[in-house]
Amino acid sequence: MTDGAFGSTLRLRIEQFAPALCGVDANLARIARAQADAAADGIGLVVTPELSVTGYDVRDAVHALASPESDAPYPMLADGPDVVLGTIERDTAFVPYNAMLHLRGGRVLHRHRKVYLPTYGMFEEGRYFGRGDSARTYDAGGGWRVGLLVCEDLWHPGLTWLLAAQGAHLVVAQSAAAGRGALAGGVNGGRFASWDAWEHLARAAAIAYGCYVALANRVGVEGALCFAGGSMIIGPDGAVLARADDLGEDRIDAELSLDAVAAARRPYAHARDDDPRLMARELSRILGER
Template sequence: MRVGLAQMDLVWENKEENIKKAEQMIIDAVKKQIDYLLFPEMSLTGFSMNVNVIGEKKDKSETLEVFSEFGKRYNVFIGIGYVEKRKEKAYNRYAIINPNGEVLIDYAKIHPFSYGEEGIYYTGGSKIEKADIKGVQTVPFICYDLRFPEVFQIASKDSCFITIAANWPKQRREHWITLLKARAIENQCYIAGVNRVGIGNGLEYSGDSMIISPYGEILSKNIEGEGIISADIDVTFALSYRNDFCLKKDRKEQLYLQLFHRPV
């Protein structure tokens, strides 16, 4: 499967302009024979806390309707981020849409970024979601989730491909790069991190979108500017590597649980 990452300069809280940009990127991706194209977190708005303005009802989501149509029109899998507006706190969501326009999964970000006040306006999800894309078991996470390795260990038990859609600021870019590589190495899986570029609400974003092999090698990377990168995901290679170097069999999860609950 060929995966593409759409590194965008998101226009702040302007869905119409971002939809136009995204459609052109989808067209470009199809020309490059990309099977699955991923967009950054909160793909049409940037990392906004203005839930009342950008939020959408899940059963009447403009974002899902538009990109379901794009999936059908261009015969491509799409990963897209949006905000679900609720009576209480909102959900920061990431959906995977297939070429029939069907929403395969609609993941809610487990870890709101409390340092950036996301926890004031958003609540965390409680499920790891997965989907089969052209024979590749895929799990999506969102931005701050990257800092919590436990969920990656759970996801990688039956998945060799994990994605992270982000709005990750330039000032912490070394964390982004290092953590992406670490998650690939410790889980022996492909990792794809798609980040935005440009300025959003006064913050600068460096991009650094990349696809990393189970060895921790960067297969493709976009350092700055808008554009699409791509790489092929080979499940057979990942599984062969896991069989040769059986890292997971040496994990002691029951002991970890005991240690976690034991007073220090």
């Protein structure tokens, strides 16, 4: 599958790499090469890490790097499979957003703006970015409903639930997660103890909602930040289908199918029994009591 059209089965690739800080042209060239390689390998969707176009720690360069929102911003990615990339977009009020774009033929099929901006510890995103205000699924073709999340968004299960409530079969998450606990290591053998929590979050979402979760993290170093790699593709039964290296650039593939989604949901009835009206009613009550 190289024309960007999804079928009931989908070959997905995570392209884990170290984007150059503020190196937009170099990063786009890197992504274009990855897309060409994916086309040759029959991949239908290539997922890159958070802010893969600009690098992560942009600070005051955020406004210079922000591009205006456009439906066709990347003609250099017009040929080949679909690509999910991360970039900085500005709105008509010139507010920059940490944006995740699903491109098909170089045009935006769907965009998600990061909702939860970590501004604690070593992270200062709230100083530089505007905050997104939605989490919506979209029709990617072939019967697939897809939802997008960026990094910290995955740590707020309410967003994942919103995607599940809208029928998501695949949740694609980008991250620029730093590694902590390098000396301790992780229980699953990784070099960074902190990455275990990401795996727990991704697998829990997949098991609870019977959906695939593709988590694309980056590698490399920017200032004090050493990124943890470890990108993974999780099946709808919670199994880890593929896992990337936790230090170096890597690419991982998996074949996804709607049949596997259906099979994972047969032992349970979570999607059937979910009650969004109850959630809306109780949230309204909680907000009213504050």
